[in-house]
Amino acid sequence: MERDPGGEKGHQVPGTGPAGRIPALQRLRRHRVELVDELPERVDWILDRALQMDLITKDDYEDVKYVPGPRRRVRALLDIIDCRGDLVADAFSSLFSKSGGVADTDTGSGEYGTLVKKHRQVLLRRNQSMMPYNSRVGEKVHLLDLFTDLLLVSGHHSTELKRHQLLSLGQQRIQLQEGCQLAILPQQLFQQSPSRVLVTGVAGIGKTALLQKLVYDWAGGQCLHNFQVVLQLAFRDLNLIDQPVSFRNLVLRKNGHLAKLLDLVFEEAQKLLVVLDGFDEFKFCSIVDGDRYVMDPDEEAQLPDIINSLLRGELLPEASVLLTTRPTAVTYIPVETIDRFVVITGFSEKEIRNFFLKYYRDEGLSSRVFQLVKENHFLFTLCFIPAFCYIVCSVLKEQGATGHNQPKTMTDIYSRYLTMLLKHHARPQPQGPGxxxxxxxxxxxxxxxxxxxxxxxxxxxxxxxxxxxxxxxxxxxxxxxxxxxxxxxxxxxxxxxxxxxxxxxxxxxxxxxxxxxxxxxxxxxxxxxxxxxxxxxxxxxxxxxRNQSLLSKHLELGNVTKLEDYHMWLLEGITESCEKGSSILNLLHCLFEQQNHSLAERITPRSLHIHVGDNVLCPVDLSVLQYFLDLQIGDVVELDVTATNISGEGLRTLQPYLQQCESLWCGENKLDSEAISCLCELLKSRNYRLKLLGLGWTDIGNEELMELCSALKENRTLQELWIEGCSADYDGILDFASVSSTNSTLKKVVFIGHSLEEGDTERLKQELSPAALGLIVAGFCDDRQLWQGWCDWVRQRCYTCTDDKLLHFLHKIFPCHRPSSRLWWVQQWCTALQELLQERIDRCRLAETRRKLQKLQGTISLHC
Structure with missing residues (x-):
């Protein structure tokens, strides 16, 4: 049984001596009266933890839970523990000693300790109930009745790689939930102090629920023992403040009971954790990264300046901060101040099962519904996101969880959820029909x-x-x-x-x-x-x-006139994106939501360039991409999955469609061994029509190069292979060049940005045969046809990138692997990049990002 380290010291049952002198059961009986006086305010939390630790059964829990009055609940719980024996009594004593409050004994007495204890009780009460999207007023669910563990993984300290991990649910989640070597527990979020931790995840992934559980457990003495005080603030509440305010008054708005405590809290800020939830919901999020700092908790200032000062450590520098946001708002956060990036990837398959069991409270029924959902790929992938999982359960419960007429898209689920609410409230209204x-x-x-x-x-x-x-x-x-x-x-x-x-x-x-x-x-x-x-x-x-038909049964819709105009807007957007190779992923989601085959048949672009890069592809995204590729609009001229975090499993999913591509870009992904194997199988395929394969900056080394080389022996279509930024050394590139030169169709293998040491390029020229020498491009040169296409590709990437992505992308080329300014094309290319950067600088609202863009512009100007 897990025990609180040092839990018996200073937190024993009243009147007892050191742990072990008196049997635990005897101590409980002796101090029953004092416990009935002390525990009522904490009895609900203690009851929840006792159930989690298997000290009581579910029946015991329900018997005590519905006893009227907290003092009576304490007595009923003590009666149950009294029948369980000394071992259970001992664990129970340790449990409620944890709930007593502060971790440090020097704050456990006096007015300070009393106020901290009251604050914990307030936070326990505020966080003990979840607020699901309930259909009946006043219906609440206890946090522990429905909360299911989430998978958290550490992000990358590189801003750009971090952004890739944050943008969606993540294709690598299956490997993560099986291996879990990167998984972290909520109580492990803070490994140093002070610390700024950023927790991100897509809509509905459980960010607020996670913080609620974390604060609830802290208030019950279960975690974050190094913090004596936790301040919980939500940006949706802070949106009400549009006048200058001090941080002290900001806290006291909802925590007036802390008025006498705050001076000491601010003085000992190293023991303070400030929790800020929902940065993406903050109406001033785009102006937080300013240059005005607030250093005094009593100084009145605009709210964005206070938040910025907290994150930068200008205000309460010794305090720790925990911030949550959707990925769409990450660009507004001064990420250089963040010490740790954490991604919530949602539920695993096991956790979906657990959620279904908690929701339906019937093992047989939950198993049947789970199996039904698992057979529907789209529904199942949606259930990895907790909010959607809840609504899927609600809808299937309402329609009897049959296999007929299941929802197919996210809108289907929400539409049925709405009609479910409408039916619940369809009784005659006092205001009349309608x-x-x-x-x-x-x-x-x-x-x-x-x-x-x-x-x-x-x-x-x-x-x-x-x-x-x-x-x-x-x-x-x-x-x-x-x-x-x-x-x-x-x-x-x-x-x-x-x-x-x-x-x-x-x-x-x-x-x-x-x-x-x-x-x-x-x-x-x-x-x-x-x-x-x-x-x-x-x-x-x-x-x-289908949703028009569904909603018309419950709503007076009238004539919806937008459908054809919307179809034209969607078709034009998809056609333009296909022809220009611009980002198309969300348009494909919109097409998928339509589920309209006749509409899909009207998509007739002149060429098919599918760019879904710079989005971490989750299972739902892959389903949507498969749906589009199944339409068989035509041969795919180009498929770009650059920087999507795609793994071997993702490539296996797309493998039938990859054989239709002329150009495939897989760069800026950390390709695992399965991904390399999948690509090698494609290269060996007789029906494969691939002419260009891009694998730049994928950490390919000597071993992976030789696998590709072996596959190229059987390939008779590939003409260009781009492997910029690889980690292969001189020997690996030399061996690859010697073998791959026997391929009859391969014309160029580009190795710029490689890890060759100084002088290795010249050595290669001496070692390689004439055939291999004509094949390998190990550095920038004056090949007009080759580099004109490369320059066009770089400019296209830059135009479609966010500011952060653009910075990261160009830093791969400048200054470490920059081309020589003596080459004919470099000056023209650098001038175009400078103009592009100036456009970004002119419209950039974030001071720190603007400074980085200006610095990069200066670096590039050296080559013009």
Whole structure:
């Protein structure tokens, strides 16, 4: 049984001596009266932990849970433990001694200890209930009844590689959940102090639930023992503040009980953890990275400056900070201040099983539903994301978990969830027929307007402005919390989850004849911004015929006139992206949501260049890509999966389609042995039509080179092979060149940016045969045809990159592996890059990123 290190010391049952002198059961009986006085405020947490540790059974738990009154619950629990024997009693004593509060004995007494104890009790109460997207007002679920462990993995300290890991669920999650050598436990987040930890994950992945569980366990004495005080703040609450404020008053808004404690907390900031949840929901997130610092907790300043100062260690430099965000807002965070990057990758298959069991509370039923979902690839991959897993369970429970007419897309699931709520509230409304539909319209209008303002929190006057009255139906979508203002307590509202707001906003766009502003006509809201991606997918799914038919049974939809216009917008976007080779992934998601084969047949681009690079491809993304490739629009001129974190498993999934490609770009991925094997099999395939293969910056070494070389002996189509930035040495490249020169079709193998030592390039020229020498390009040269194409490719990558990605990409070339300015094409190329960088500098709002762009521009100017 896990014991708290030193738990008996200074935290024993009242009146006992050192541990072990008196049998535990006897101690409990002797001090029963004192325990009944001391434990009521903590009894719910103790009861939860006792169940987790198997000190009591589920039946015991339910018997005690529903006993009225906390003192009576303590007595009932003590009665049960009294029948379990001395070993259980001893473990039970250790358990409730942990819940007592502070980890350090010097703060366990006096006024300070009393206030810390009260703060822990407040945080226990605030975090003990989860708020699922419940369909009945007032329905709550205890945190431990539904919370299921999440898989957390360490990110990379390189900003760009970190961003790749953060952008989605991650194709490597299967290897991670099986090996788990990179997995970390929540209590291991802070290994040094002070520390700034950034936790990221996609929508619905469980960021808020993780923090809730972490704070709940700290308040119960279960983890983070090096922190005496935890301050829990949510950006959706902070959005209400638009006037200068001090950090002290910021904390006291919802923690007035800490008024007498804060001076000491600030003085001993090394024992303080500040938890900031939902940076992507912060309406000022884009201006946080400023140059004004706040150093005094009592200094009034604008909220973005306070957050920036906390992250940079200018304010409370010895305190630790835990920050969560969606990946779309990472670019606004001063990432150079972050000590540790952590990615939530959601559930594993085992955890999905556990969630189903907790949700259905019936092993047989949960197993049947799990098997049903597992057979539906798209539903199953959605369930790796906790929020979607909950809604999938809700929908399948409502429709009886049959295998008929299952939802096929994310919008299908949310639409059925909405109709489920509508049916629950379909009784006659006092306002008359159509009142329920009007309430939903008003909610959708609120969701849309707030989404475009990048706002997730609103007040009573916002509800009034949209004619929304609180009732059981409205409360099914909204959460309400209270904020202490100087002269009153104000109720604030948010949608139960951001994806709920995005779905309702999309529904407003579909239902409103002339939504203002019209997102599809706004250049500033194109797909490349990211934060409206899920909104766009919902719009597409809601405009599909099947969801129109479903919702029309429960809503007075009228004539939805947008469908054909939307189809034209989507077709034009996909066609243009295919022909230009620009990013297409979210457009493919929108097409998938349509599930319209006749629409797909209208996609007729002149050429097919599919670029899904710079997005970490999760299982759902791969399903969407497969769906598009199955349409057989034509031969794929180019497939770009650069920087997608694709693994061998992902390449195996795409293998049938890779044989249709003329050019395949797999660069900037850490290709494992299975990935190399998969590529070698493709090279050996007789039906393979590949002419160009890009494997730049994939850490390929000597061994992988020889595998590729062996496969090339059987290949008769490949003409160019790009392996920039490889880790192969002189001997590896020499052997590869000698063998690959026997291939009759291969014309160029480019090794620029390699790990050759000084002078190795000249040695290669002397060692290689004339045939091999004509094949291998180990450095920049004046081959006009070769480098013109390379320059065009670099410029295209730069135009489609984010600022961070552009910096990372160009730093691969400058200054370490820069071409000589004496070459004819270098000056023209560098001038074009300088102009591109100047455009980025002019519109960059982040001071730190702008400085990096200017520095890179200066480096490139040396070659012009």
């Amino acid at each position: 009142a329920l539909t009007q309430m939903l319209h008003n909610l959708c209008r609120l969701a849309y307007s707030k989404l475009l303002q990048h706002d997730t929190l609103f007040c009573q006057h916002d509800l009034q402005a949209h004619h929304i009255q609180l009732n059981t139906f409205v409360n099914s979508f909204l959460d309400r919390t209270c904020v202490q203002e100087p002269d009153c307590v104000e109720g604030i509202f948010s949608f139960a989850h951001f994806t709920i707001q995005e779905f309702l906003a999309a529904l407003h766009y579909v239902l409103e004849p002339q939504p203002f502003p019209d997102v599809l006509d706004m250049d500033t809201c194109r797909m490349d911004l990211g934060y409206l991606d899920i909104f766009h997918r919902f719009v597409s799914g809601l405009l599909s015929e």
